[in-house]
């Protein structure tokens with residue numbers, strides 16, 4: 001293993017108590033208490049420190065100005081306070097003792113913690129207004145001190161999440177250099193109290209400014225023993241609440257690239273992989289880990305419970321990526337002795353470093369020859385797919401391909417098996433179409449030696465530069481055993497027909513480097529019962545959520561960039577679809593097949609030279625239905641391929657099958673097919689995705705579009721008769737109801753709709769048409785259903801759709817010339 005290098009930053013969270021310690025104030029060796037603290041934390045091995053920006057004095061003054069009684073009996077003190085408040089609103093400014101940091105050098109390596117009593121989502125309009133002014137004042141001061149990141153207080157009130165988001169959006173616009181990180185527990189811990197029979201926590205409590213915050217993030221040193229032990233399990237819907245608030249806020253901020261998350265792990269982590277995965281797909285900047293999240297091991301040293309450990313390891317994995325966000329760990333409540341019997345403060349830091357050092361992802365990344373080592377730096381990094389037909393690849397690109405230990409091995413095996421199966425004859429003729437620098441040519445020769453078959457080998461290549469390498473290898477390695485042809489396989493002529501046609505023109509989505517079109521041109525080389533390697537390839541699709549990839553695609557502010565496909569090694573990506581068929585039994589698996597291409601294809605009309613008359617036979621379209629078990633935001637689709645080379649030998653990047661077919665293959669990262677505007681999908685919704693492969697004489701391109709639906713139970717209720725006689729006769733659906741925490745109520749709990757709504761009626765209820773065997777929605781009337789009043793059924797209500805992406809190939813296409 002090469003030298004290990006740390007890739008995560010670790011910060012410590014200081015409290016007001018920490019920064020105002022009397023002994024610090026008296027220290028003669030340092031110019032200011034903060035400089036001493038900074039030097040100490042650096043010496044202990046931290047990379048940064050989180051410091052509250054304001055003191056108690058500021059909160060007191062703000063309350064005295066802004067929390068005043070309104071009404072008739074205003075005394076002179078109230079009038080004076082109102083006046084002071086107005087003066088402050090006009091020119092917001094701090095007094096010296098209201099801030100913790102006063103000098104530029106004190107603020108180096110500091111992450112500012114914004115006053116957590118600022119309730120930007122308060123129920124009270126006026127308070128919200130004053131909190132926003134106070135926020136702007138703090139952030140302007142942080143900008144003045146050249147602070148790079150400020151951590152915002154957690155949103156608490158779902159009803160005003162949009163107000164919170166609007167205020168943050170305005171703050172981002174006013175402080176363009178500042179990163180804002182929204183502090184949020186993974187879920188609202190109050191749901192567990194509700195589980196234990198206590199009153200439900202919804203709607204979220206609105207705290208009086210200045211009262212203890214209902215949210216977490218106080219670096220508590222207490223309750224170590226109970227943490228990580230048995231806790232009630234919250235239902236899925238309850239766990240969606242905080243994520244939904246985040247989703248509203250970042251959407252209102254239009255996915256601002258400077259807005260990120262600080263996940264607060266103070267409450268013990270909920271179980272359920274789906275819940276945790278979702279956060280890994282979000283732009284995490286910090287993970288707050290208080291000493292209370294640690295448990296004591298047998299010797300009394302702090303360690304993390306298993307669930308938290310694996311979550312932190314996932315975070316560490318994400319921090320090895322070169323994309324926008326590299327989450328840092330913020331340790332809280334560890335200053336001084338910490339909260340555990342043994343080890344002191346250093347034990348927490350050492351433990352997190354130990355987790356990092358022993359993380360399989362980090363170990364693999366630092367070990368040459370592993371996929372992780374090869375892929376280092378490519379995670380979540382958007383690359384344009386290659387266009388080997390239109391462009392001439394560089395030698396360096398070929399060299400990268402050739403490092404793949406699996407692809408060439410499988411090709412050799414496929415050629416070997418084909419040769420073994422080929423009837424004994426004097427010799428077998430093989431053509432490698434698109435030979436590049438010759439690795440498949442070399443493998444064909446080895447396969448022939450292994451199979452003890454005499455072969456005549458042709459190699460065709462249209463890249464003039466790679467053709468030089470082929471000539472060199474033929475002269476120096478292959479003893480001129482290979483007959484080389486320079487030119488496009490759709491145009492060159494070979495001296496004789498061949499028995500086996502070998503090619504590798506595959507893209508991440510199978511056909512997206514125009515293998516079908518190129519092989520159409522090369523098929524005339526094959527004798528009538530000849531073999532094509534590959535024999536076929538299929539494209540696969542799955543809906544995904546990744547605000548990281550969404551942000552990356554939008555980075556250049558170019559509308560074309562969000563309807564262009566990319567090749568990406570996925571890291572902070574969550575596949576949204578579940579394996580099950582969903583409530584309506586309409587959906588396929590989590591990853592579904594789009595289409596297939598087979599070679600050779602014998603049913604296409606050809607011209608005199610043996611070339612297809614048109615490219616119509618390579619047009620494809622597919623509509624797929626996905627079940628979405630957990631609420632999430634659709635940012636696009638993952639595209640994969642699987643190829644059959646020969647017999648049971650193949651290549652696959654399908655996540656569920658790649659290990660069985662071509663484990664450790666490096667050549668292809670998945671395709672990312674983005675959507676312009678994120679689409680929110682509730683728990684248990686259904687997503688219908690349409691994708692087309694289209695072509696004209698010069699180009700091939702994809703277009704894509706999606707619609708979302710909610711399964712519902714409906715009843716043809718007699719209520720209809722009570723409504724206006726002018727109302728059309730429509731089946732009356734029962735809306736699915738979303739409770740205050742975003743979970744879908746079951747049909748028996750849902751509210752009946754009592755009048756026909758134009759929206760609902762327009763896209764109303766349809767049954768799954770089993771007779772036609774089609775998984776697609778079909779709209780029917782009650783008469784068609786033959787349903788009586790009061791009859792019940794299952795259907796769906798449409799809830800959203802995307803735009804049609806890339807119409808006519810306006811943003812992204814693959815050149816045929």
Ligand SMILES: C[S@@+](CC[C@H](N)C(=O)[O-])C[C@H]1O[C@@H](n2cnc3c(N)ncnc32)[C@H](O)[C@@H]1O
Nearest residue numbers: 388389434435436461462463487488489504518
């Ligand atoms: C993906 S590379 C594979 C190269 C090599 N066979 C390998 O596996 O490393 C595809 C190669 O096919 C060549 N190619 C693509 N389209 C072609 C065409 N129509 N005629 C001839 N060569 C083509 C490209 O120049 C490139 O060298």
